Amino acid sequence: MNLVIMRLTARSLLGRRRVVLLSLLPGVLLLVAAATRWGSDADPWATAHMLHNFAMSTILPLVCLIIGTGAIGPEIEDGSIVYLLAKPISRTTIALSKLVVAVTTALAMGAVPIALAGAVSGDWHWKLTLAYGVASALGAVAYTTVFFTLAILTRNAIISGLIYALLWEGVIGGYVPGVRVLSIRQWILAPAEEIAAPQASTWGVSSQVGLSTGLLLLVVTTILAAAFAARRLQTISVRGSE
Amino acid sequence: MAKENGGVIHDIGFRHYDGPRMGRPFVVRSLVADTLRGTFGIGRPGREKVTPWILFGIMMFPAFVMLIILIVGQQDELPTQYNQYLIDLQFVSALFVASRAPYALSRDLRDGVMPLYLSRPMTTRDYVAARFLGLTSGTTIFLVAPITLLLIGALLAELPAGEQLVHFLLAVVLAVILAILISAIGLAIACFTERRGIAMAGIVAALLLTNGLSGVFGQILDSRGETDLASYMVAFNPFGLVDGIGASLMGLTSGNDPRPPTTMIAGVILVAIYLGILAVCALLLGRRYRKVAAGA
Amino acid sequence: MSAITLTNVSRWFGNVVAANDVTMEIGPGITGLLGPNGAGKTTLISMMGGFLAPSAGTVLLDGVPTWRNPEIYRTVGIVPETEAAYDMMTGWQFVLANALLHELEYPETAATAAIEAVDMATAQGRAIGTYSKGMKQRIKMATSLVHQPSVLLLDEPFSGMDPRQRLHLMDLLRSLAADGKTILFSSHILEEVEVVADTIEVMVAGRHAASGDFRKIRRLMTERPHRYTVRSSDNRALAAAIIAEGSANAVSLAPDRVDVEASDFGSFVHALPRLAHKAKIRLLDVTPADESLESVFSYLVAR
Numbered sequence: 001m002n003l004v005i006m007r008l009t010a011r012s013l014l015g016r017r018r019v020v021l022l023s024l025l026p027g028v029l030l031l032v033a034a035a036t037r038w039g040s041d042a043d044p045w046a047t048a049h050m051l052h053n054f055a056m057s058t059i060l061p062l063v064c065l066i067i068g069t070g071a072i073g074p075e076i077e078d079g080s081i082v083y084l085l086a087k088p089i090s091r092t093t094i095a096l097s098k099l100v101v102a103v104t105t106a107l108a109m110g111a112v113p114i115a116l117a118g119a120v121s122g123d124w125h126w127k128l129t130l131a132y133g134v135a136s137a138l139g140a141v142a143y144t145t146v147f148f149t150l151a152i153l154t155r156n157a158i159i160s161g162l163i164y165a166l167l168w169e170g171v172i173g174g175y176v177p178g179v180r181v182l183s184i185r186q187w188i189l190a191p192a193e194e195i196a197a198p199q200a201s202t203w204g205v206s207s208q209v210g211l212s213t214g215l216l217l218l219v220v221t222t223i224l225a226a227a228f229a230a231r232r233l234q235t236i237s238v239r240g241s242e
Numbered sequence: 243m244a245k246e247n248g249g250v251i252h253d254i255g256f257r258h259y260d261g262p263r264m265g266r267p268f269v270v271r272s273l274v275a276d277t278l279r280g281t282f283g284i285g286r287p288g289r290e291k292v293t294p295w296i297l298f299g300i301m302m303f304p305a306f307v308m309l310i311i312l313i314v315g316q317q318d319e320l321p322t323q324y325n326q327y328l329i330d331l332q333f334v335s336a337l338f339v340a341s342r343a344p345y346a347l348s349r350d351l352r353d354g355v356m357p358l359y360l361s362r363p364m365t366t367r368d369y370v371a372a373r374f375l376g377l378t379s380g381t382t383i384f385l386v387a388p389i390t391l392l393l394i395g396a397l398l399a400e401l402p403a404g405e406q407l408v409h410f411l412l413a414v415v416l417a418v419i420l421a422i423l424i425s426a427i428g429l430a431i432a433c434f435t436e437r438r439g440i441a442m443a444g445i446v447a448a449l450l451l452t453n454g455l456s457g458v459f460g461q462i463l464d465s466r467g468e469t470d471l472a473s474y475m476v477a478f479n480p481f482g483l484v485d486g487i488g489a490s491l492m493g494l495t496s497g498n499d500p501r502p503p504t505t506m507i508a509g510v511i512l513v514a515i516y517l518g519i520l521a522v523c524a525l526l527l528g529r530r531y532r533k534v535a536a537g538a
Numbered sequence: 539m540s541a542i543t544l545t546n547v548s549r550w551f552g553n554v555v556a557a558n559d560v561t562m563e564i565g566p567g568i569t570g571l572l573g574p575n576g577a578g579k580t581t582l583i584s585m586m587g588g589f590l591a592p593s594a595g596t597v598l599l600d601g602v603p604t605w606r607n608p609e610i611y612r613t614v615g616i617v618p619e620t621e622a623a624y625d626m627m628t629g630w631q632f633v634l635a636n637a638l639l640h641e642l643e644y645p646e647t648a649a650t651a652a653i654e655a656v657d658m659a660t661a662q663g664r665a666i667g668t669y670s671k672g673m674k675q676r677i678k679m680a681t682s683l684v685h686q687p688s689v690l691l692l693d694e695p696f697s698g699m700d701p702r703q704r705l706h707l708m709d710l711l712r713s714l715a716a717d718g719k720t721i722l723f724s725s726h727i728l729e730e731v732e733v734v735a736d737t738i739e740v741m742v743a744g745r746h747a748a749s750g751d752f753r754k755i756r757r758l759m760t761e762r763p764h765r766y767t768v769r770s771s772d773n774r775a776l777a778a779a780i781i782a783e784g785s786a787n788a789v790s791l792a793p794d795r796v797d798v799e800a801s802d803f804g805s806f807v808h809a810l811p812r813l814a815h816k817a818k819i820r821l822l823d824v825t826p827a828d829e830s831l832e833s834v835f836s837y838l839v840a841r
């Protein structure tokens with residue numbers, strides 16, 4: 001880990017426009033949570049419904065996408081990544097330092113507000129807060145790592161990430177059950193289902209994969225993505241802006 | 243050749259042009275055409291073509307499957323209504339606008355070429371209008387293409403032609419109304435940043451968060467017994483709003499969740515909201531480009 | 539003292555060959571990498587800086603490959619072509635961050651010295667986003683000097699500078715070269731290279747077209763006539779003597795000078811003083827009329 005790189009990354013991640021967009025998302029979520037509490041008299045079922053259909057499906061992937069790609073994409077696009085690469089620091093350190101900052105930011109802007117939204121909206125013995133808190137924390141790590149890697153691989157990272165998160169996991173997953181098994185969203189919901197048990201089915205907290213399968217796929221995907229990111233950064237060709 | 247104080251201007255063959263000039267309308271028309279072509283990456287390098295055409299493929303695919311089912315399965319009914327199709331695939335069209343609106347505006351802002359546009363006989367208003375028209379027509383094509391495929395399927399399967407045609411045409415009108423709205427929202431967000439990535443994420447957030455919002459609010463109000471108010475929650479979501487206009491004023495069956503209101507008065511209110519959103523977008527674009535024109 | 543050695547280096551992108559079998563050695567002093575746009579200058583510098591793998595051949599810095607070897611950045615400083623920097627930071631913060639990334643022992647001192655060297659102390663407190671093109675270029679220079687590298691690679695360093703800044707940067711490069719540093723800069727503008735570079739490497743369409751002292755290169759091209767402008771105490775008599783001697787192709791007499799076109803560089807230069815001495819003519823001025831880099835370059839490009 002390199003503290004200077006981490007500081008630089010945090011600084012550009014929390015630039016003016018991006019931070020507006022970033023704080024808008026959790027803000028809206030908490031607003032919706034408050035409205036859900038008012039509307040449903042703090043019914044855990046409504047909370048689960050809101051978290052499932054709004055927080056986990058839209059807010060979390062969007063927050064992670066903006067942060068994960070924003071941590072390195074713009075620098076690669078305009079060529080200023082050269083200033084980091086032209087230093088006697090291993091590329092793995094550069095990649096991991098940036099990734100750690102991105103994941104931390106995603107936890108703060110994605111996972112924490114989602115857990116908070118669960119508590120605000122109406123819970124039963126903190127079960128939903130914990131279940132979705134854990135799920136969104138795992139999601140923040142996995143989504144951010146995958147989107148970070150995507151930003152190193154392609155200049156069309158944002159749109160590819162959107163197509164994955166919204167179309168693959170959301171729309172196509174709605175029609176083709178096999179697709180659902182290959183979705184980060186289902187993997188992170190597996191522990192949520194476990195934590196929310198035995199009320200999981202009443203509240204509609206469910207995942208398409210078992211707990212061990214989900215966790216295994218999650219860990220493998222995250223580690224592979226991070227390793228791939230570090231590897232790609234070692235052989236990245238920088239030729240300035242076009 | 244003019245000679246003065248030992249200085250000389252050489253005649254290197256430039257000729258003066260005295261003929262008619264195409265003028266402002268031509269410039270605007272060219273920019274509309276350029277935007278429309280750019281929306282689908284035509285005349286642009288390969289990597290600009292990837293995104294729009296992948297999205298176009300995804301948008302067409304279900305329609306194509308339905309067409310085959312219709313013809314092979316000898317169905318006597320469309321699997322989905324034309325206007326329903328637009329609602330069902332709203333994520334795809336939202337992504338399309340999110341990726342193409344920044345293309346239309348952010349590039350010019352980032353490269354600092356706005357003064358070049360404005361040095362032609364064209365005003366900022368013309369520029370924005372041309373970009374808007376180009377994007378809107380591109381989005382319209384994007385929306386109408388798959389339902390045209392559905393219509394072809396319906397006609398090949400020998401469903402009642404007149405009825406299908408009426409439904410199709412109403413859905414086309416709805417598609418145009420929708421294209422105008424989402425293009426305007428997309429441009430109003432895209433004009434604020436030079437970074438295409440941020441603009442893209444912002445537009446998706448605006449178009450899809452509103453979908454979630456209207457769904458959640460609608461359900462809550464419904465469960466409290468406020469069915470009437472719940473139906474108005476469609477107005478939060480551009481796609482729901484347009485669907486509501488179709489349901490209340492054109493007599494189409496809604497494909498949205500929550501269900502929109504269906505009375506005539508509700509329709510008028512929804513149209514007013516629709517126009518209100520357009521006005522806000524115009525205002526935002528106008529304010530931003532007044533600054534751009536002033537050289538900020 | 540460091541040297542970069544390229545041995546049979548080629549780099550292709552798909553079907554396009556950007557560098558074709560290039561062999562060169564860049565040693566201490568200032569070397570100008572010259573060529574028109576698209577000649578492969580940036581590709582070469584990227585490979586030297588370890589940002590691009592050669593498709594064939596080797597790029598070594600003091601015997602060690604530059605590709606996938608971040609350790610070279612302790613000896614190498616790079617001034618990239620890209621305009622983009624961290625716009626929201628101030629010049630001072632940016633240079634200091636670079637010093638910290640190099641893990642220097644006294645980063646503040648190093649940053650101050652680097653900013654002094656490029657004459658940016660007065661503007662160091664402003665955000666980089668507010669800098670002019672020339673100022674950005676200088677702050678980029680400062681980031682690459684902060685760890686006192688023995689090799690400095692500059693891609694188009696003079697672009698966007700006004701004449702005063704240009705002179706200042708040239709002085710800076712000269713003083714660095716005087717310390718024994720190895721400096722390579724690319725340019726497509728000839729007079730810049732001509733003024734500062736000790737040696738030039740000329741790239742044309744990916745090929746290494748020429749290298750060495752540009753005057754020597756010029757002399758190597760004997761098939762091309764060399765022109766001289768000579769002024770003397772008796773131009774008319776001198777013209778007659780040169781024609782009689784026979785080492786010149788053409789001689790033309792202008793009111794205040796003699797223009798001579800010689801096909802063989804060596805024989806004319808050696809013959810001239812002898813002739814003048816014999817005819818008792820005093821030579822006032824002998825100037826090669828087209829010894830400028832411009833003519834060398836246009837000759838190479840046209841060949």
